[in-house]
Amino acid sequence: MSCPKVYVIVLMTYLSVVAAGMEFAQLRHLKANAPPGKQAQAARDLIGRLIKERASDFVVLVDETIGPKDRDTFQLSSTVNGGIQIVGTTGVAVAMGFYHYLKYYCNGQRTWAGQQTQLPPTLPVITSPIRITTNDKFRYYQNVCTLSYSMAFWQWDRWEQEIDWMALHGINLPLAFIGQEAIFQRVYLNLGFTMKDLNEYFVGPAFLAWGRMGNIFGWGGPLPQMWITNKLLLQHQILERMRSLGMIPVLPAFAGHVPSAITRVFPNANVTQLPTWSHFNSTYSGNYLLNFQDPLFIRIGQLIIEAMTDEFGTDHIYNCDTFNEMDPSSSDPQYISDAGKTVFNAMVAGDAQAIWLMQGWLFLHSTFWQPPQVKALVTSVPQGRMIILDLASETSPVYQKHESFYGQPFIWCMLHNFGGTDELYGAVDSINKGPFAARAFPNSTMIGIGLTPEGINQNEVIYEFMMENSWRNETRDVDAWVESFAQQRYGYKSDPVSSAWKILMRSVYNASDSHRDHNTVIVSRRPNVGYAEQQDTWYKPEDLFVAWDNFLQSAHDLEGSQLFHYDITDVTRNSLQLVALTYYANMAAAFKSKNTTIILQAGTNITNLLADIDRLLSSNNRFLVGQWIADARLWGTDAGETALLEYNARNQITLWGPHGEIHDYASKQWAGVIADFYKPRWQFFTQYIVELIQNGTYWNTETFGERIMSAVEIPWTFQSFQYPTEPVGNSILIAKELHAKYRPVTREPFFQILGRANKKKQAGKGRSLYYKKYSLL
Template sequence: MEVVAVAAALGLLLLAGAQGSVENEVRETEAVRELLARLLGPELAASFSVWVKRALAAASGLDTYRLSGGGAGARVQVLGSTGVAAAAGLHRYLRDFCGCHVAWSGSQLHLPQPLPAVPGELTETTPNRYRYYQNVCTQSYSFVWWDWARWEQEIDWMALNGINLALAWNGQEAIWQRVYLELGLTQSEIDGHFTGPAFLAWARMGNLHSWGGPLPRSWHLKEIYLQHRILDRMRSFGMIPVLPAFAGHVPKALTRVFPRINVTQMGSWGNFNCSYSCSFLLAADDPLFPVIGSLFLRELTKEFGTDHIYGADTFNEMQPPSSEPSYLAAATAAVYQAMTIVDPEAVWLFQGWLFQHQPEFWGPAQVGAVLKAVPRGRLLVLDLFAETKPMYIHTASFQGQPFIWCMLHNFGGNHGLFGALEAVNRGAATARLFPNSTMVGTGMAPEGIGQNEVVYALMAELGWRKEPVADLGTWVSSFATRRYGVSHREAEAAWRLLLRSVYNCSGDTCTGHNRSPLVKRPSLQMVTAVWYNRSDVFEAWRLLLTATPTLATSPAFRYDLLDVTRQAAQELVSLYYWEARAAYLKQELVPLMRAGGILAYELLPALDKVLGSDRRFLLGTWLEQARRAAVSEAEGHFYEQNSRYQLTLWGPTGNILDYANKQLAGLVSDYYTPRWRLFMETLVESLVQGTPFQQRQFDQKVFQLEQAFVLGTQSYTSQPQGDTVGLVKGFFLKYYPRWVGGSL
């Protein structure tokens, strides 16, 4: 019972700040009304009556919404205990009563008229204190180039999906610059420390420094402006923004100013050498630790205010210098104590990723040392990969510290149909029933967004459900109907096939990485095995194409049709690669040339053309975002190069090669295709000359192609070319019969 009381105490601690005043109720009411007007337009928005009343909250203080009214010209009444609760109630009405759909790729908002009546009153209380969103990496893989217009859309999406706890980490480098200058560093030393914009997530966790930098002065100004707007909008809904705190990592230049400070140089990370990695960690007992930590937090909160929850990661994917529990406890306590100097109400939001990432290091004694170093209820742990590798089971519910059950799902913002929907559906409810569970919330923690929207729709819904969805097959059929705005038998059948295949991952294969040969540097050792039956993907593809006469006017349908076509192409690449590899190993030149020629000279160019028909699959769209963030042509080129590196080499020598792979028109034609052509040509040459294929020599040659793409200046259009449906039909008619006929 003690651990349950601790979890409840945390909820009460944070609710104290959320109770608010009449002024907050008015502000949150107005925020939801403005969201409604942005979403539906002023005329339709007038059909709703929205209010926020704290008194509606359950006795436990948990978020609650109430729906009533509608029908025969009556206004729909939406009442919420917070702005987020009211927005979630509005979304529930639009979804379940109007058959609407709100998603990253576009929304389907065809409301029936008159608006459907709510039978009696519908009151819903969330079973959890928190619905969390983001991963530290999301800031770099997805948000890095966003302007305010895009942030406004995202915060609306967050509110509608009931998110009430989220990272707000923009602008922190500007604050750190002020602190470093105050500590005596020069501007050139600071410039030499910060990474470029596309790699800031890993600088913030101490994994990297310097790579891809420096940050222009205009970057700091833009990020400060954005952070103020982001925080203002989040708070207007009653969300709790999580601000950053000092984790102990310092610039090397600090040793010039303070030559006697006690620092440890950490090991390298991600195949980088110490020119860009091997951060300096300040000792917990060094007198400068609380000074730097409090300087940063004081300057940060003076600029942005605070909601008393802070994030920091000291040992993310880095092995600590010592496994002694006393060392780990001291290092952890120092971070927390530096927070409380400035904010006695501080709560530390802590990513639990490190425990599962290096299980050989983080034994029970080491985990316990970290968890016990912060007072119970003041460490809020993100069980970051709980849908696949839940850590609450192995840590006795994090030894009494409150935790949030998170779905990580996606690494690097990869394209590729993927999900573990059965595990997601059951996971949170199972964690809630765990003996002495200290679970206080659910969370979505993808490294990159804008993909596999069905997974996030389910996870957001589960944040308000007390039980799992009873029948996922029925649920996914309803999802398809809402998404396209009309029920269609073939489309629903396609989604059920996807549910039982690509979205039914289980076991150790559920990593969330796209390991397709299409997006990997070619070799003779590539993995082509998948956990599902490829026939299900091809049949779903056929069924969606069958539905085009009815659904082709739906933007969401066109997106899905292209995305499933992209997935089918990914499967075809694996199959043609396997044919080419088998032919090479059998020393059969003609079959090798046939399979390799189709893959590299027909299939990939055709895929690039299909992708080019939708701006959401254009490299030009991605790079245009980067250039728009700049204030000069030189800066635009710098940002674009940052972006190209992230998508491909990730580091100067391919340090984390293809981790953040995307299947985008332009990237397929000018990065993936040249690699595959060189590979097939090298295999043919090997057979003709009777010499063995040398992977190392090939890697050296292909690196020249990869680097040329990253350093290139070719522009890419952000305007789609061609008709998606027509191009998909042509692609289908060429390749689907080969799959069915077994003549790949």
């Protein structure tokens, strides 16, 4: 498709900057270190990967003097020969400038699901140079869990695409955690630990995030040595590319968790065994934590930083989380202050310029963290030497409750996603206003915005919207913005699909009742007789169904768009998961009245629906479990490693533990999983509750869980059937067919009642986020 004629959204040649109220001299050394020429070349290469030979139409320069220090600036102007000149303070700034031009002059877009980057033969002219400066110093990216839920099995080609995406969206402070097991292994072996000790300590490839945070040990392992070595090599590629673009990678540090063999290697070590995490027992949880007064803590921490620096170099910023979802053994502020000092001093022992970047999730997950405890931890480090990620600012900002973190700098983050699940969800009103409110907060210490989803590859509109907060100087008219978004996404203006996106942004993407995107989707949760149908909808279902109608009305106009095929699959999938609610409601009512005929019919309806969803998802390459499993297997170097990797991949997205400890938390609505895991579960459940009625016995959740795990869930995780990695069928045609079949169902009174109930419900009032995160398992 050719790009429509240019329309201009920037009405001034210079956008004013909405800056936070405080600068931190201690952070000035956190900056791009690659020479300007190298950054410019990296940006040129990025542009070439997106638009191929048309990259020659763009002149790229890096000049750090064109804008204020500690913030990124880009300038766009037309050249005399019809090209576009992009000048940026860093390579990232240049990439931001290119993406701004692509979106707002050529109606283009680059997202996880694909790209619309076809340029017109003649580039639209910029009549007057445009200069845009970011509001803050930093744009952060990744949750420590993203590396496991989404990125666990990526090779370099996929990492290259993601780093491009980061730069285009302005990310200059990315987490860089790949390959750290090689460094920890090297240090521990030099200290006297054995390979057997470390094989029992390191977790499997799909669960590294939680091993690194001290939640579990050993589960999913042993970690193959070739994995450790190859990930080290991959980290070198990742860091080289990030730094060449002017990014500031965040490396890992020592949090204090150690192998249990420490009591043998260092008999006098002062250690505490932590409580078990989530629903795990002591077989794989209850890690050892070095006492903060033990000199060995500083020693190991120093060795880790020094070994990391020797291998990778350093940009002087490190992340570690000592108390992730695990309360300290004492609430005494002095104990907590000592803990923070020791963690930081261990970093400084290896790097005198070290900055500690800390996830603020711990302040949300339990009632343990009251103001005295929070203040004790964050002020244990000199002011400006710790940066806190206010991890879920769009739903649960912490800075407001704790005086802007008592003077420590923080980053306003959008968490958005838990477990890498697929549900359509967003809190757009909060995202639109929240960063501005945080910058205006009394004595604000905000220094950036960030993306901290546990998983990616979903809800792309929300991430596009959020990242424009890096330079927007006021809140947006969401309707006007999303109309532009739709045209950028498809390269074509279609009124029905524009209307659909507007409806979605007012409903599905505007959760304002404290609802968070925990996985409560009925089709992908273990069945239960007590499921509350309204817990997964914060909007009127008819809004989603009308948007579905409108997408299909645009199908003829947009059938050539890769991104439209993805979107119609996604919207249809989410609509059908809601249809399952009415079938389940019939089944639950019939169970109470002991009507086995209705139970069997409702069960058939659900399993037929799941078969239809699986067929739909099979038509789009972004919804195939085969790709996830194939990516995992590719890391294996022999049959044993390949089997271990496949088991890790299968277990994480289903049972999440040997006995379903966190089952369905990271569920995926992918073709293959729907057909061979979720559908058989519902078939088993249907027959099971019929037999309960026939035998005159009562429902017991624990007994049912044991039986379905044995009959359906565990066997699937050990299978080795290789699912397709290529799509089959036409997403639009299948969506039309399913719309004709199921749209009449959506007009049943059930959905009208559900819509009215959503206006009244309060989501999880008075409960911690940790409770809501895992309580439904």
